[in-house]
Structures are given as structure tokens and as C-alpha cells.
Amino acid sequence: MEGTTLFVSIVIIVFGVLQIILFFKLWRMTNRVKEIDHMMRDRIHDYEFYMLSGQKEKAYNYIRNELINKLIDLQRTTYSIRFITTANKVMPRYIKKMQETGFEVPKHLLSAESFIEYRDKLHKL
Structure with missing residues (x-):
């Protein structure tokens, strides 16, 4: 006991x-x-x-950097097919905000595929 x-x-x-x-x-x-x-x-x-x-250039830079950071984080944490579908769902919101500033959206930020292609070119340099 x-x-x-x-x-x-x-x-x-x-x-x-x-x-x-x-x-x-x-x-x-x-x-x-x-x-x-x-x-x-x-x-x-x-x-x-x-x-x-009225600081549209700063707004553009801010939202562009947010999108780039989001895409890099997504690419690190997901597989390529899932990255493409997820990124293509997220990107339009950021693209719309960039267009609202009146500045042109870079071509490599228009779709997940173009982002991957551009990033691969950077890695080859």
C-alpha cells in the first residue's frame, strides 16, 4: 500500500x-x-x-514586395503543382492593388508560371 x-x-x-x-x-x-x-x-x-x-509609388512598392515575399514563402513550403494553384489564387488580389496605383505590373508577377520561370533564370546566373 x-x-x-x-x-x-x-x-x-x-x-x-x-x-x-x-x-x-x-x-x-x-x-x-x-x-x-x-x-x-x-x-x-x-x-x-x-x-x-497620394504616395502611389510607395504603395506600389509595398504591395509588390508583399506579393514577392508571399510567392517566395509559398514556393518554399509547397510542391510545384500546389504552388501554382495556390499562387494563382492569391496573385489577382495583389495584381489588382498594383494596377490601382497606376504602375505597370512586372511580367514575372502576372502568373505563378511566369514567376517560376523568372526565378529559375535568376538561379542560373
């Missing part, structure tokens, strides 16, 4: 410590989600801010 009580006590203590660790990990994770949400809102605000203030 004494051995069983000791074993159960040790299990309960270990379980309690693990719950405390999990609590703090979850707390830190929720704070990180708040930071990410804040950063995302700032990004959207930047494009709108530039457009509303």
Missing part, C-alpha cells in the same frame, strides 16, 4: 509540473498571436495609408 501511494504521489507531482509548463507555453503562444495580428493590421494599414496620402 505504501509503495502504491508513493507511486501515485510521484505521478501526480509530475503531472502537476507538466500542467504548469503547458500553461505558460499557452500563455506565451497567445501573446505571440496578438503580436502577429498587430503586425498584419499594420501591413494592411501601410498600403491604405500610402494610397490615401
Whole structure:
């Protein structure tokens, strides 16, 4: 009986410590989600801010860089066929915003296929 009580006590203590660790990990994770949400809102605000203030060139550069970063991240994390379908769904929104600025959209940013082709040429240099 004494051995069983000791074993159960040790299990309960270990379980309690693990719950405390999990609590703090979850707390830190929720704070990180708040930071990410804040950063995302700032990004959207930047494009709108530039457009509303008449700084169309800055708005164009901002949205173009956002699209390029999105495509590079997508290409790193997905296979080529999935990249093409996903990128072709995402790109029109960015292309529309670039066109709203009045600047020409680069040819390699018009489709996922042209982006891959252009990036392959860059890697060969």
C-alpha cells in the first residue's frame, strides 16, 4: 500500500509540473498571436495609408514586395503543382492593388508560371 501511494504521489507531482509548463507555453503562444495580428493590421494599414496620402509609388512598392515575399514563402513550403494553384489564387488580389496605383505590373508577377520561370533564370546566373 505504501509503495502504491508513493507511486501515485510521484505521478501526480509530475503531472502537476507538466500542467504548469503547458500553461505558460499557452500563455506565451497567445501573446505571440496578438503580436502577429498587430503586425498584419499594420501591413494592411501601410498600403491604405500610402494610397490615401497620394504616395502611389510607395504603395506600389509595398504591395509588390508583399506579393514577392508571399510567392517566395509559398514556393518554399509547397510542391510545384500546389504552388501554382495556390499562387494563382492569391496573385489577382495583389495584381489588382498594383494596377490601382497606376504602375505597370512586372511580367514575372502576372502568373505563378511566369514567376517560376523568372526565378529559375535568376538561379542560373
